[in-house]
């Protein structure tokens with residue numbers, strides 16, 4: 001399956017919010033949050049569309065200076081294992097390679113499909129946040145993909161080679177922990 005990768009627009013909002021509820025039933029982002037993303041120049045939402053224009057998946061990238069964070073990625077259950085996430089992540093890493101020093105993300109320690117996806121695209125595990133997730137409570141694995149030489153401006157990896165600081169969730173802003 002070779003999906004078309006396009007930026008989200010206002011007309012996609014309800015479909016994205018609906019797929020979000022399917023993929024993250026316990027804690028879905030609201031349609032309002034996706035609407036706010038449209039108005040935020042530091043956030044990009046990419047969609048994967050099928051030949052008929054149906055929404056197959058989406059990915060959310062936020063940036064601060066030259067750091068990118070993959071805040072969310074999801075594919076419709078009946079479209080999985082067909083390269084849709086591959087296509088979304090390839091588009092984001094191409095953007096990152098051109099514009100960013102690194103991409104970062106957090107992922108549930110038990111989310112083997114997502115971890116395999118990220119490793120396939122060159123992300124490396126660089127830390128762990130204890131008890132980062134609720135329902136069920138679980139650690140997050142922090143993963144980073146660096147682009148080019150380290151500029152010394154980024155916090156893409158723990159300076160001491162150890163774990164990232166484990167700030168309380170309420171201090172970490174609105175981005176979904178992956």
Ligand SMILES: CC(C)(COP(=O)(O)OP(=O)(O)OC[C@H]1O[C@@H](n2cnc3c(N)ncnc32)[C@H](O)[C@@H]1OP(=O)(O)O)[C@@H](O)C(=O)NCCC(=O)NCCS
Pocket residue numbers: 023072073074075076079080081082083084085086087107111112113114116117118120177178
């Ligand atoms: C993780 C997720 C986005 C993968 O989407 P997908 O479109 O099925 O992934 P792809 O078909 O593009 O697969 C790309 C790579 O990911 C890995 N992968 C994907 N699903 C996998 C699975 N079930 N088991 C093992 N590896 C898997 C593989 O490395 C695969 O490469 P390969 O086909 O060459 O083996 C999808 O399973 C999903 O939406 N999960 C629920 C939401 C979620 O957990 N999102 C991530 C954290 S927020």
